[in-house]
Amino acid sequence: MEKDGSQDIAAEIFAQEDPIFRNKSLVEVEHVPSPERIVGRDDEIRALSTELRSAVNGDSPENVILYGETGTGKSLVAKHVAKAAKSNAGDVRIGTVYVDCSTDDTETQAISSIARTLNDEAVTDIRVPETGLAKAAYYTRLYAILDQQYDVVIIILDEADMHPDDQILMSLSRAVETGKTDCRIGLIAISNKVRWAEDLNDRVKSSLQPRELNFHSYDANQLRAILSHRRDAFREGVLSDDVVPLCAAYAAQDHGDARQAIDVLRNAGMLAQRDGSNVVTRDHVEDAKMEAEKDRFRDLIGGLTVQKKLVLSAVTALHKGTDDDEFSMAQIIETYTQLCEATGTSTRSDRRVRDFVRRLAFLDILELRKQNLGRAGGITIYARLQPDHDLDIVHQTAMDDEQFVVADSDAENASLDSF
Ligand SMILES: Nc1ncnc2c1ncn2[C@@H]1O[C@H](COP(=O)(O)OP(=O)(O)OP(=O)(O)O)[C@@H](O)[C@H]1O
Ligand SMILES: [Mg+2]
Structure with a gap:
């Protein structure tokens, strides 16, 4: 042919x-590097392994909170150390499970996911449906699975701050004490919100008694x-x-x-x-x-309301249309008003527009300069695009919003409430 x-x-x-x-x-993003490719985290690996060491003797591992900025190896180190505990366990039956709380974002979903991962139906004869049971029923099945199959489990709760309450930490950390299971449970809770660990309420902290490991940036x-x-x-x-x-x-x-x-x-x-x-x-x-x-x-910019995008577009339009390096509020408000007319969006008061400009400066998108014009003139604020940003990129991104026309009333509610 x-x-x-x-x-x-x-x-x-x-x-x-x-x-x-x-x-x-x-x-690739999802690649999990083999141990010899993990570099620069010896101290963290050592510290976490030490906290979990009792697991390989069949005793309770410590609970640990890992926190630090995004991309600092928290998820990687947690998975690596949990895996190492399992493979060095000898006769002790260790189970490990990784839960991404941003996907399993309710307590019930997370418990269902933990139970399903740990369950070997052939051994336990317990079936865990993905959905459809009440929370308490998932807990009951989980504890039955733990008792039949494991001496110790290490549960990694990644992005743990995605659970609005910390009930799951509470329940799991108290499971042995409250007589729910004989299996020892070690929790590794991970968050890139540094304040999350500090803000955990006292009740959770006292039952968790976590060790905290801070992952510094590379x-x-x-x-x-x-x-x-x-x-x-x-x-x-x-x-x-x-x-x-x-x-x-x-x-x-x-x-x-x-x-x-x-x-x-x-x-x-x-x-x-x-x-x-x-x-x-x-x-x-x-x-x-x-x-x-x-x-x-x-x-x-994607997260900005329509009104803030219009104010930003006004500044970028001024940069593109003039040789000036910075612009007064009056100039910005004038251009903003024209843009509102052109896009069929209602205008906000001058005071609101000033607030929007300040907010954009707070986000490091704009830069402000205050000039005191003396007793008669008061203070004038000049704004410009933060010089690190590329004017064309910002302009295109800010102007590129199909909501300019349709979502105005939503935007009003959002923008009025958002700061
Ligand atoms: N020390 C390291 N050695 C080799 N690769 C690493 C190291 N630290 C991180 N990486 C790689 O960088 C990427 C991000 O790491 P990881 O997912 O562990 O970060 P994280 O701290 O969990 O971030 P986030 O808070 O955003 O979840 C992964 O692809 C991981 O393989
Ligand atoms: Mg992570």
Whole structure:
């Protein structure tokens, strides 16, 4: 059969070896690195292992709270140490389970998920339906499973702050004491909200008696080491020398987030691939950084109300339309009013617009300068786009909102209440 031309093109591309990546999964978001690729977390691994050590003797492990900024290896270290406890347990029957509380965000769902993961139906003869039972019934089945199958379980509750009350921590930490089960339970609760651990109420704290481990952000050297241990995601000779240090420096400048560093490295590789290049260069990293900034900015702006976006658009429109470096409130209000008319959105009072400008400054999107004009003139505020931001990116992102026309009444409620 004769192939048509377009089929050949696709076939040819699929038949080619990937010129950039040898094992791309090493730099994918969901990849869990093997122990030899975990670097710069020896102290945290040691500390957490120490707290859990009794588990391998069949005794109660300590409860631990891990907290720290996003991308600092909390989830990774928790999974790694729990797995190590299990594989070093000898005759002691250790179960481990990982729950993402942002997905299983009710107590019932989380308990159902824990019970289903730990249950071996062939052993217990207990069936755990995913949904449909009352909370108490899930707890009962969970405790029956624990008693039949395990001496000790280690339960990782990741993103634990997503549960509005801390009842699950309370119930699980008191299970032995209240006679619900003989199985020893160790909890590892993880949060990137540093205040969450502090704010846990006293009742929960006194039953949990948690050890707290703070995960510090990575510095550029640690990030470099983390990335270097994933170099074999790429083919030999593909990464030019400055690529890894650049990605590491970029993430270190921000707040030392390993995920961000890995993302930029992977995206630089993808950009090189799209260019048809067989090396990843400094320029690819710069472009990947730019893309990452855009994404972040979209996230930041995406959460703003329509009214705040209009005020921001007024400032960016002024920047684009004039040579001035900063703008008075009067100029901003005038342009904002024009934009409201153009988009069919009702205007807010001048005082509200001033509030919006202050709020945008608080979010580091705008920068303000106060000028005291003396007794007669009072204080005038000038605003400009925070110079770190790219004007075009901000302008496009702020103006790009299909709600400008339709969602005005919602926006009013939201914006009036949101600060
Ligand atoms: N020390 C490390 N060595 C190797 N890879 C790491 C290290 N720390 C983090 N990573 C990688 O960086 C990414 C983020 O790590 P992890 O998910 O553990 O962060 P986290 O602290 O749980 O962040 P969040 O608070 O956002 O959940 C993962 O892909 C992980 O594999
Ligand atoms: Mg995590």
